Amino acid sequence: MKTKSWMTIGVVIASFILASCQSTPKNTMIDKQVYVPPKVLIEPLADTDNDGVPDIIDNCPNTPKDVVTDEYGCPVAVxxxxxxxxxxxxxxxxxxxxxxxxxxxxxxxxxxxxxxxxxxxxxxxxxxxxxxxxxxxxxxxxxxxxxxxxxxxxxxxxxxxxxxxxxxxxxxxxxxxxxxxxxxxxxxxxxxxxxxxxxxxxxxxxxxxxxxxxxxxxxxxxxxxxxxxxxx
Structure with missing residues (x-):
């Protein structure tokens, strides 16, 4: 009887050790959140009056349709x-x-x-x-x-x-x-x-x-x- 008791204790200890070995190892690395900049859609430069000159350099932003303009968007005297x-x-x-x-x-x-x-x-x-x-x-x-x-x-x-x-x-x-x-x-x-x-x-x-x-x-x-x- 004593022998069986020791055998039972040994099985319990062995099972405990085996269970400990199969547990998920603890992650010792510090998680760091990686910063990803938001995507920005870069649209073509706006040309409100459709004269072929971007608004950013257009000195005459309200040029009528079909009017010939210079490089700064202003009407050319013709x-x-x-x-x-x-x-x-x-x-x-x-x-x-x-x-x-x-x-x-x-x-x-x-x-x-x-x-x-x-x-x-x-x-x-x-x-x-x-x-x-x-x-x-x-x-x-x-x-x-x-x-x-x-x-x-x-x-x-x-x-x-x-x-x-x-x-x-x-x-x-x-x-x-x-x-x-x-x-x-x-x-x-x-x-x-x-x-x-x-x-x-x-x-x-x-x-x-x-x-x-x-x-x-x-x-x-x-x-x-x-x-x-x-x-x-």
Missing amino acids: NLIGPLMMEIRVFFERHSNDLQTKYLIEVEKVAEKMHSDPELVVVLSGHTSEPEAVQIVVDINGEMNQVEADKRQLGRERAQIIKSALVKRNIARDKIYMFDCADNMPIAPNDTEEGMSMNQRIYGKALKADDFYTGSDHEQSLTYYKEFCQQF
């Missing part, structure tokens, strides 16, 4: 009507032929275009508003009457002013054609101040001499101007 013609428009105060400083840049552009192509000529047409074409006179009875003024004088003077400005920029006189159109070709009604101001103008263009002489485009030809205006 005076070219086509590859072979350039327009100039200059407006005058009532009864005045004084060339305002702000229009000198227009003259400069035409002169530059002329220097770039020896086959170009400049066509200048002087225009007046309807009120400029009449004069108010007071008769001996003190009544006011309208009489026609020298309708061609002011338009002629305006064209001459622009011609002189171009000649000062080394444009040959024989490449400048002038027409006095008086009030025969209004571009706006003369019944408002704004309309009258639009008609007090010089309209000019630099274009190929052959096109002007042959009249390939009637509205830009010598014949067209002679229908409404007086050449001088």
Whole structure:
């Protein structure tokens, strides 16, 4: 009996030792949480007005659709009507032929275009508003009457002013054609101040001499101007 008791104790001890050996070993390493930075989606640079210039460098962020812009997103001044013609428009105060400083840049552009192509000529047409074409006179009875003024004088003077400005920029006189159109070709009604101001103008263009002489485009030809205006 004593022998069996010792055997039982030995089996218990052996089982305990075996169970201890099969237990999961304790992890002695310190768990460390690895920092993983969040993923950031990098989108293309925004271009709110779709002019091809990113907003971050766009100095003119609200450019209208289909407007040509420079590298900073601002509209490029384009005076070219086509590859072979350039327009100039200059407006005058009532009864005045004084060339305002702000229009000198227009003259400069035409002169530059002329220097770039020896086959170009400049066509200048002087225009007046309807009120400029009449004069108010007071008769001996003190009544006011309208009489026609020298309708061609002011338009002629305006064209001459622009011609002189171009000649000062080394444009040959024989490449400048002038027409006095008086009030025969209004571009706006003369019944408002704004309309009258639009008609007090010089309209000019630099274009190929052959096109002007042959009249390939009637509205830009010598014949067209002679229908409404007086050449001088």
